[in-house]
Amino acid sequence: MKQLLTLAAGMLSGWFLSLPVAAGNFEAVTAGSAIAFPKDYGSHPNFRTEWWYVTGWLRTAQGESLGFQITFFRSKPDIDEHNPSAFAPRQLLIAHCALSDPKRGRLWQDQRIRRAGFGLADASEKDTDVWIENWSLKHSTQSYAAKIDADEFSLDLSLSETQAVLLNGEGGFSRKGPEQRAASYYYSLPHIRVAGNISRGAAKSQVSGEAWFDHEWSSNYLDADAVGWDWIGINLDDGAALMAFQIRGLAGERRWAGGTLRSADGTIQLLQPAEVGFQAGRLWRSPRTGIAYPVEWSVRAGARQFQLKPLLDDQENDTRLSTGSIYWEGAVQALEDERSVGRGYLELTGYGQRLHLR
């Protein structure tokens, strides 16, 4: 099956991010429209794209450190809405899951893509409840259940909230570029407590750890001149949380940046573009794709300066079959003055080829 999927890979190269710019059928992200829960935990089918993202560190009973990432995407194709067929692809669901395993030296990863319908794959509009057959992410009071049963590995995790929702940008309105319309609605849940079971091949392990949850939706995420982004979500050991990103342009220049730093006491510092700096460090070149990624970074967030070191170099994600892109996303450790201060995830997109962003 894996081989078949690999064979079929490439079929969707880039489609996910190369949808036409015309947003006639899509709802726009506007400043000032407040995010309301629990409704906004759910799906927003009138927006072009949406994702629910969980990234975190796990520790097995045997003491191994692992990274994990579970993503559910929803995408609305621009189709004739009059088609009465139940198969009409009004919404597409994509799921991607990866385990960063230092012992293996590379990721365990799998992906699925389906059209919504027949109850086989869908995303609820009421609350976070998204699934593709037996892969699911479901919210209930104060916690999420994530179940992924991939070909080579599986995850069955319980994700408990320990802190309040963190609204990124202006009350959840997160700008992604110099143009006002390049923006998303975006909230995070840092310091999620994780417990559950995983399997890798035939080996089963009990795990616990800490994760970061993101939910973001938009119809016009990136402007036409952007090639990709660098993003971090770090749970700092003192209970604080840091989200920061920069959008890169065609020449590799920074087009936009932003972030949120919430201290343990709940004080939120909204980081303006000038307050965020991403300084690329050591490069790692993928033996499979030949793409070079800066896997070590120095990140400035307001007055603080963090050094990022990856759990392992090879955390390259191949999701050509589902999202249509190849990118690096992996577990990193955050250091401040050579001292470990937190752990989280780093995402690097648009390094191989220009991500055909909107």
Next chain:
Amino acid sequence: MIADPGSARIWLILLVAQIREQPARFFATVAALALGVALGSSVYLVNTAALNEFGLATKRLVGEADIVIRGPREGFSETVFVDLARNPAVIASSPLLELEVAMAGRTDTLKVLGLDPFRAAVLQPAIIGEIGEGVFQLFSSDAIYLSSSAAQRLTLQRGDLLQVTVGSSSKALRVLGILSESTYPQPLAVMDIASAQWTFDLVGRLNRIDVRLSPGTDVEAFRRDLGTRLPAGVLAVAPQIERDRAITVTKAYRVNLNMLALVALFTGAFLVFSTQSLSVLRRRKSLALLRALGVTQGQLRRALLGEGLILGVIGSMLGVSLGALAAAGILKYLTADLGNGQLRTAGATLSAAPVQMLAFFFIGIIVAGIGAWAPARNAARQAPARALKGGDGNYETAARTSWRLGVVLMLFGAAMAWLPPVGGLPLFGYAAIAALLLGAVLLVPVITLRGLGLAPRTHRVVFDTAVSQLRENVALSALSLASIIVSFSLMVAMAIMIYSFRVSFDHWLVKLLPADMQLREPFGNDTAFWSAEQQTQLRTAPGVSRAEFRRTRQVLLDPARAPVTLIARGANDAQIAADLPLISAAAAPAAASASAWISEALQDLYGYKVGERMAIPLAGRMQQFEIAGVWRDYARLSGSIVISRPAYSAATGDNTANEGSIWLDPGTSVSTAEKSLRLRVGNGDALEITGSTTLRERALQSFDRAFVITYALEVIAVLIGLTGVSFAASSTALARRAEFGMLRHIGMLRGQIMGMLAQEGLLSSAFGVAYGLALGMALSLVLVYVVNRQSFNWSIDLAVPAWQLAALSAVLIAAAACTAIWSGRSALSQDAVRAVREDW
């Protein structure tokens, strides 16, 4: 074979001497063997290529599925798919609508696969790999991808519009791209499942689901269990069966050509036999001398057998190369199914089949060996002293004693004709023909003797001498006649079978086409039809006095067999019984349930009998019908069922039709009516409208075309047979030089000897032809009633083309007699005295 160097040397000396002396005979024998091997091997190669291609195409279509669920044209509810997708044992399921789609202005159809690219990706990576980034555009409701052969056939390019017919209206689809030939070799198109459901008015319906089961699941048990839960007429099939069906479909068309290969091989075997016999006879003194000089019986036998084998080796080598060439030519210039339209494959490629080619190579050698064996044995057994002196005593005895074996073989052959087919092939029928032929040839000497015994003494020197010569040289006559008897009798048998088939076919056409005109939507299409209102429109078109409509569709009765055609026609049972060419009918009409008339194929393949009840899956239920009769159907090899239109619409609620017969008002021409009919329905230009007379002519023309190759190859076989006669005659004449000299000595005139030869030739060839004719008629019974029936599952009425056979016989007798005279002249040109001296 030739173990010691002594034998090898003798063998080489004999062989070279023979080729040098008789190059023409050598080449004729080789040609016959080559033709047989070439025919057999090319038929095999073409068929293998077609099946490989079909297998590959099927494999691409079905992909990696463990089970394929198939339903009728109108499909089954998509909830079947949803249930399967939820089944934990199913790891992948791909819902499809697979339709033969009618197109505006075209009389052919296009296979369209409506699929979910994401789900199909797992089972059919080939499609999706090709569509690639276009997958999002595929979601557009008018988007369609064409395979390269479909694009070629429809002369469409990326961006063009394709007009498809649904009901009787047209819908435009946009060609989004052309798939490369490696993705799908066959002509087909791919759409998104949602667009396909919408476009073809089948929202909520599927007619195929490909299923992959999780490793460790018992596929067969799952399939059986699934089968019990599916709606009637929806079957869960193992993909292998779909490939096997293709083999069944092509089986029938090979019968004809295999038969011809058999003709050529038999002719070859008898040519080797007569050539070797006569050459041994001619060289009896030199062979005896070799024996006198110390060559053992075994050495001589092996050497002579080797001569025959080398003929086989050369003939087989030529034959296999010729067969490969012919196969390559057929695949390049014709379609792989030899124009039968049974297999829609394009670009089938010849694959090397070394093992099978080697088998054909050895078949040729074995045939030659069989032909050479008896002469070699007999020559080796000859007492050297007697042979040196002259005479062929042992031959005589051998020939005379062979009749017992002949009788046994004939009886054996007759018995085998009663056996059933093996795997759908009339193997015993072929065996019967072979045994009958061989037996009949072995009986030639005895029958010749008896026949000549009946000849009266006329007291005319020339005739009486000819008769007594023939009687004395009965073995020789049998030998020279063997090849012509074999080739001619097989030709007669084939001619009778083809003629019978043609006569029956013509009668069938007349019976089925009583109306003035026939109209239909593109043959085999799943999407175009006429509603009840449109049928009224057509019925009331100007110039039309009467119209009858039919609904044809496919039903799957058995997952292991090809679908059966269901034809709803006729207002009531009585009309059907009157209109159909019935073979048998039930004594009383059906009392409890509706009636169905089945074709002979259904009787043969499924074992249904008149008077029994059968269940037909219609509208998702098994509906009971009583079999009211069996009818002859030459149009549908996999079988057909006829039910009345009222019975059909009661079972399905479907009043649509896709075929019709039109009777015209007096004075209305077919072309006028055609115009007014086309104006009556939306897609009128795509209707196939044909005058019944034209249709019948066309059908007969294509029938004749199909048998042109058969006739051509038969003529070649007979010509080779005739060459055999010629060489045998010249050989005999040479062997009888001394006798001619003697006759001249005792006062016979040169002209009288020529007359004697002519009468001998005439007598023997008349006998040979008459014998071949009789044997051919016997063989035609096997062809008509066994080989034809078991291959095609339909009956034909025996009809003998008397004039054709009579003319052919006359020509052949004259040709054989002329050959005999011409051969004798060379023998007579020699000095009589020297000839006599040579013998004493």
